[in-house]
Amino acid sequence: MREITLSKAVNEAIAEEMRRDGAVFLIGEDVAEAGTPFKVLSGLVEEFGTDRVIDTPISEPGFMGLAVGAALTGSRPIVDLMFGDFLFLIMDQLCNQAAKACYMSGGKLSVPLVVRTNLGATRRSAAQHSQSLQALVAHIPGLKVALPSSAYEAKGLMKTAIRDNNPVVIFEDKLMYNDKAPVPEEEYLIPFGQANILREGSDITLVATSSMVQVCQKAAEILAAEGISAEVIDPRTIVPLDEETILKSVRKTSRAIVVDEGHQSYGVTAEIASRISEKAFYHLDGPVIRMGAMDVPVPFSPALEDITVPAPEGVAENARRLIRGEMFHAA
Amino acid sequence: MERKTNSEDYLRMYTQMVRIRAFEDQANQLYLSAKMPGLTHMYSGEEAVAVGICTALTDADRITSTHRGHGHCVAKGADFRQMFCELLGKEEGYCRGKGGSMHIADQSHGNLGANAIVGGSMGIATGSALRAKLQDSDDVTVCFFGDGATAQGLWYEVMNMAALWHLPVIYACENNGYSEYTATEEIAAGSIVGRAEAFGIESFQVDGQDVLAVNELAERLVARCRKGEGPFFIELKTYRYHGHHVGDINRDYYRSKEEETIWKEKRDPIVNFGQWLAKQGVASDTELEKIRAEVKAEAEAAVEYALAASYPDVSEVSMHVYAPNDAA
Numbered sequence: 089m090r091e092i093t094l095s096k097a098v099n100e101a102i103a104e105e106m107r108r109d110g111a112v113f114l115i116g117e118d119v120a121e122a123g124t125p126f127k128v129l130s131g132l133v134e135e136f137g138t139d140r141v142i143d144t145p146i147s148e149p150g151f152m153g154l155a156v157g158a159a160l161t162g163s164r165p166i167v168d169l170m171f172g173d174f175l176f177l178i179m180d181q182l183c184n185q186a187a188k189a190c191y192m193s194g195g196k197l198s199v200p201l202v203v204r205t206n207l208g209a210t211r212r213s214a215a216q217h218s219q220s221l222q223a224l225v226a227h228i229p230g231l232k233v234a235l236p237s238s239a240y241e242a243k244g245l246m247k248t249a250i251r252d253n254n255p256v257v258i259f260e261d262k263l264m265y266n267d268k269a270p271v272p273e274e275e276y277l278i279p280f281g282q283a284n285i286l287r288e289g290s291d292i293t294l295v296a297t298s299s300m301v302q303v304c305q306k307a308a309e310i311l312a313a314e315g316i317s318a319e320v321i322d323p324r325t326i327v328p329l330d331e332e333t334i335l336k337s338v339r340k341t342s343r344a345i346v347v348d349e350g351h352q353s354y355g356v357t358a359e360i361a362s363r364i365s366e367k368a369f370y371h372l373d374g375p376v377i378r379m380g381a382m383d384v385p386v387p388f389s390p391a392l393e394d395i396t397v398p399a400p401e402g403v404a405e406n407a408r409r410l411i412r413g414e415m416f417h418a419a
Numbered sequence: 420m421e422r423k424t425n426s427e428d429y430l431r432m433y434t435q436m437v438r439i440r441a442f443e444d445q446a447n448q449l450y451l452s453a454k455m456p457g458l459t460h461m462y463s464g465e466e467a468v469a470v471g472i473c474t475a476l477t478d479a480d481r482i483t484s485t486h487r488g489h490g491h492c493v494a495k496g497a498d499f500r501q502m503f504c505e506l507l508g509k510e511e512g513y514c515r516g517k518g519g520s521m522h523i524a525d526q527s528h529g530n531l532g533a534n535a536i537v538g539g540s541m542g543i544a545t546g547s548a549l550r551a552k553l554q555d556s557d558d559v560t561v562c563f564f565g566d567g568a569t570a571q572g573l574w575y576e577v578m579n580m581a582a583l584w585h586l587p588v589i590y591a592c593e594n595n596g597y598s599e600y601t602a603t604e605e606i607a608a609g610s611i612v613g614r615a616e617a618f619g620i621e622s623f624q625v626d627g628q629d630v631l632a633v634n635e636l637a638e639r640l641v642a643r644c645r646k647g648e649g650p651f652f653i654e655l656k657t658y659r660y661h662g663h664h665v666g667d668i669n670r671d672y673y674r675s676k677e678e679e680t681i682w683k684e685k686r687d688p689i690v691n692f693g694q695w696l697a698k699q700g701v702a703s704d705t706e707l708e709k710i711r712a713e714v715k716a717e718a719e720a721a722v723e724y725a726l727a728a729s730y731p732d733v734s735e736v737s738m739h740v741y742a743p744n745d746a747a
């Protein structure tokens with residue numbers, strides 16, 4: 089199968105959906121000629137023109153609001169939010185307006201829009217360009233949240249997001265834009281709420297999202313060399329969450345570590361870990377361990393930044409301790 | 420025009436502009452030689468803006484800066500060594516390596532900090548001015564931002580309050596013609612000064628390549644702010660020589676080489692001011708050359724120092740998340 093970058097995969101997904109449905113348009117800063125700072129959208133304006141690939145001023149709450157209004161009245165906008173950190177600027181339009189319109193109208197309104205943005209530290213971009221804010225939006229009923237972990241995932245999830253009749257926030261890992269993965273030429277979609285078992289195992293379950301999937305895959309390799317068999321599960325979407333696949337795995341392995349790049353406290357890992365604890369309690373041989381980014385703003389200095397994010401050896405070490413039967417908690 | 424008669428002041432402004440240029444040249448080299456973590460936004464070409472304005476301020480006056488903030492930092496009096504240490508993430512940096520280029524701040528000279536959120540400092544600057552008023556202090560706050568930042572709604576909210584309450588804040592819009600990879604005309608409808616005027620704020624346009632013109636206006640407005648006549652707005656027409664950031668090399672698709680050449684060859688704030696100084700007999704070409712050489716040597720030494728300096732200890736990672744409370 090051909091291999092393409094995550095960046096190209098996103099580009100293809102958007103182009104295919106724009107060809108398929110004239111109601112889909114893109115809006116954001118430097119999305120047209122510049123094709124975004126990461127060059128993900130290069131070429132789209134040439135095919136679809138400036139009516140459907142719209143460059144905006146630096147007015148995030150403004151263009152997010154326009155997207156909500158357009159979506160309420162028949163368009164299917166894709167909002168390009170250059171950095172996940174800028175979610176804080178659009179929160180009212182996204183969380184008070186888009187997320188609630190369907191419910192508040194008793195199901196009469198819908199807001200079919202996608203916010204495509206990113207997450208991830210270790211790019212030396214400091215505290216306002218490195219956050220992983222998926223927990224923030226996952227907390228708001230009415231929003232769906234997708235976390236692709238490879239080029240293949242990014243394409244399939246983006247296409248599903250665009251066809252969904254609800255506001256979807258999709259986070260790409262900005263360190264992965266140039267990573268290649270096999271992606272079929274033929275069309276495919278990845279349904280929301282269906283976790284992916286990347287590696288089967290019997291001793292421990294590693295649930296990992298987005299950037300942390302690679303980390304857990306590497307941890308699983310380290311463990312395999314030591315005779316420990318780890319199962320790696322990528323939920324793909326955290327809202328909706330495929331609880332069944334995760335619970336089934338934990339009932340088999342009796343141990344679990346949940347890893348996500350959001351902050352350690354009050355995060356995605358806490359939600360998934362507590363569901364496991366509640367619903368697979370009698371199958372567990374130890375506490376469910378959460379691993380997230382340290383509870384500090386992301387520091388600029390390379391000497392500090394790298395240690396704020398979970399790494400394969402840290403995951404492997406926690407797995408060993410769980411298997412040894414130690415009672416502990418991470419961080 | 421009432422001009423400074425003191426040649427020392429002129430030479431200080433010249434030197435400060437040369438320092439900014441030298442700092443940026445070194446920072447660019449650090450990027451090109453892969454010795455600097457991450458990306459940075461160069462201020463080269465816009466020196467007269469920061470220097471003209473900051474020369475009108477004292478250390479008690481505050482500024483807020485932007486992602487393109489090295490120039491403001493130098494102009495407000497910062498030290499090269501601590502700045503380069505910050506750019507390299509070293510312990511001796513202004514922010515102990517935690518902020519980097521986009522968050523560099525220097526409290527000792529009243530620089531409240533660069534900001535990686537476009538328009539993110541508009542509230543902060545206005546709030547600093549509110550504090551000055553509440554505490555009967557006569558300091559002034561200057562809010563630097565780019566033309567692109569005028570698209571942020573926050574600005575309109577805080578301008579309204581600044582005007583209602585006569586706050587001592589000067590909004591300084593550095594209009595370098597581009598917002599990332601897009602020309603200003605494509606993202607700003609109507610007039611930029613008209614935006615501030617709509618709130619009844621006295622507004623000015625000035626040539627941002629002419630350090631004397633900028634300084635003369637700034638001195639006047641700062642003095643008026645101290646008397647409670649603020650706020651003010653200034654649009655400074657200027658140009659950035661490099662790409663949006665150091666990695667923005669191939670930029671023909673949004674900005675022509677010819678345009679860049681014209682600004683660099685005809686409108687350079689340092690060259691033009693140097694020529695003026697020589698013509699006025701303030702300093703000879705040789706003296707100016709000596710200033711440039713000394714500054715370059717200082718910048719090179721600071722880079723060497725910063726490269727050799729140590730990183731913060733890993734234990735610092737969880738320090739400074741919260742400010743300590745005073746002991747009971």
Ligand SMILES: Cc1ncc(C[n+]2csc(CCOP(=O)(O)OP(=O)(O)O)c2C)c(N)n1
Binds near residue numbers: 146597599
């Ligand atoms: C809220 C926000 N939106 C977008 C960005 C990305 N960004 C960084 S600089 C920039 C352009 C800023 O243009 P301008 O204000 O004119 O300043 P200049 O870079 O020209 O100095 C953009 C869009 C950001 N940092 N913050």
